[in-house]
C-alpha cells in the first residue's frame with residue numbers, strides 16, 4: 644500500500660496482534676483501518692515508538708498539498724483540523740473508515756497540552772464533522788464504531804500520554 648502523503652510503500656507492522664501500516668521508509672505517517680484503531684492501546688508493544696517517530700519526522704510534501712486520497716479505496720479523505728493550531732491532525736476516509744496520522748502534526752497539539760475537557764470537545768467536533776454523509780449518519784452501528792475510532796485517535800493526539808507517560 645502506498646502512503647497517501649509521500650507515496651512510499653508502507654510497511655505493515657504488527658503491534659501485539661494489531662496490524663497497522665507505517666510509512667517506515669518515507670514520512671513515518673501511520674495508517675489505521677478503523678477496526679484496528681479501536682483495538683490498539685498503550686499495552687501494544689512498539690506502537691509508542693511508531694508514534695514517536697511520526698512526531699519527530701517532518702511532514703512530507705507539505706507545501707500546497709491537496710487532499711490526500713485514501714490508500715485503501717482511493718477516495719479523497721476528509722481532513723480534520725485541530726481548532727487552535729489550525730493544523731491537520733487526522734485524515735479520515737468516510738468510505739472505508741480508515742484514518743491517517745500524518746507525521747510532524749502532533750507537535751503543535753502536544754505543545755498545546757490538550758486538557759481532558761478540550762479533548763472531549765475535540766472529539767465532539769470530529770463526531771459532528773461529517774458533511775453530507777447522511778447514509779453514514781443513518782447507520783447507527785457504523786456511527787458508533789466511528790465514535791470509538793475517533794476517541795482512540797484523539798488519545799494518540801495527546802502524545803504526552805504516549806511518549807512521556809504523562
Ligand SMILES: [Zn+2]
Nearest residue numbers: 646649666670
Ligand atoms: Zn509517507
Ligand SMILES: [Zn+2]
Nearest residue numbers: 713716736739
Ligand atoms: Zn478508504
